[in-house]
Amino acid sequence: GAVVSQHPSRVICKSGTSVKIECRSLDFQATTMFWYRQFPKQSLMLMATSNEGSKATYEQGVEKDKFLINHASLTLSTLTVTSAHPEDSSFYICSARGQKLNTEAFFGQGTRLTVV
Amino acid sequence: QKEVEQDPGPLSVPEGAIVSLNCTYSNSAFQYFMWYRQYSRKGPELLMYTYSSGNKEDGRFTAQVDKSSKYISLFIRDSQPSDSATYLCAMSANSGYALNFGKGTSLLVTP
Numbered sequence: 001g002a003v004v005s006q007h008p009s010r011v012i013c014k015s016g017t018s019v020k021i022e023c024r025s026l027d028f029q030a031t032t033m034f035w036y037r038q039f040p041k042q043s044l045m046l047m048a049t050s051n052e053g054s055k056a057t058y059e060q061g062v063e064k065d066k067f068l069i070n071h072a073s074l075t076l077s078t079l080t081v082t083s084a085h086p087e088d089s090s091f092y093i094c095s096a097r098g099q100k101l102n103t104e105a106f107f108g109q110g111t112r113l114t115v116v
Numbered sequence: 117q118k119e120v121e122q123d124p125g126p127l128s129v130p131e132g133a134i135v136s137l138n139c140t141y142s143n144s145a146f147q148y149f150m151w152y153r154q155y156s157r158k159g160p161e162l163l164m165y166t167y168s169s170g171n172k173e174d175g176r177f178t179a180q181v182d183k184s185s186k187y188i189s190l191f192i193r194d195s196q197p198s199d200s201a202t203y204l205c206a207m208s209a210n211s212g213y214a215l216n217f218g219k220g221t222s223l224l225v226t227p
Contacts, residue, residue: 004159034214043122043219043220044215044216046215048213107152107160107161110158111157
């Protein structure tokens with residue numbers, strides 16, 4: 001299957017700082033990328049959908065000014081958690097889908113964010 | 117009611133057993149059905165992808181979709197300890213939409 005690389009895999013940051021997570025499609029062009037958040041023993045919850053070159057669409061309850069998403073190229077999307085707080089600690093996962101891949105969405109390895 | 121329901125388990129089976137994992141859903145518009153395997157602290161890995169109703173087999177894995185009952189299943193034959201993971205069902209109404217996930221079922225295959 002296609003490869004999606006997510007970086008970093010783990011990050012610890014101080015409360016009030018910002019953290020950037022990168023999601024790259026390595027062997028295909030990702031026209032759409034999805035960002036999910038997963039709390040322990042919970043399912044993946046969609047945060048936002050981004051299409052290359054346009055603004056992301058955020059799910060209800062997700063603050064767009066807090067979770068900044070950039071999808072400037074067909075192979076890279078970034079999620080920046082601004083002014084992080086301990087309640088933002090979670091597992092963040094991106095997935096990417098290309099035009100030729102139909103509905104199959106390939107996932108990154110995930111980023112474990114801990115805010116202290 | 118959540119759109120996708122999945123028993124979180126945990127489910128413990130001996131090595132070699134046949135495992136049956138299931139999800140129910142409420143949105144009759146769902147047409148695309150997937151099963152993902154997720155190891156601890158890793159991203160989900162696509163196992164099976166099915167469109168509409170029917171069966172699909174891939175090695176030891178068989179996916180079944182019954183749209184009339186809004187019920188999907190994943191069967192694992194000759195289960196191995198390496199199959200121990202969380203299995204997530206996911207579905208969408210349109211190929212361009214984001215996926216709706218179940219909570220995931222934690223599976224433990226004991227030697």
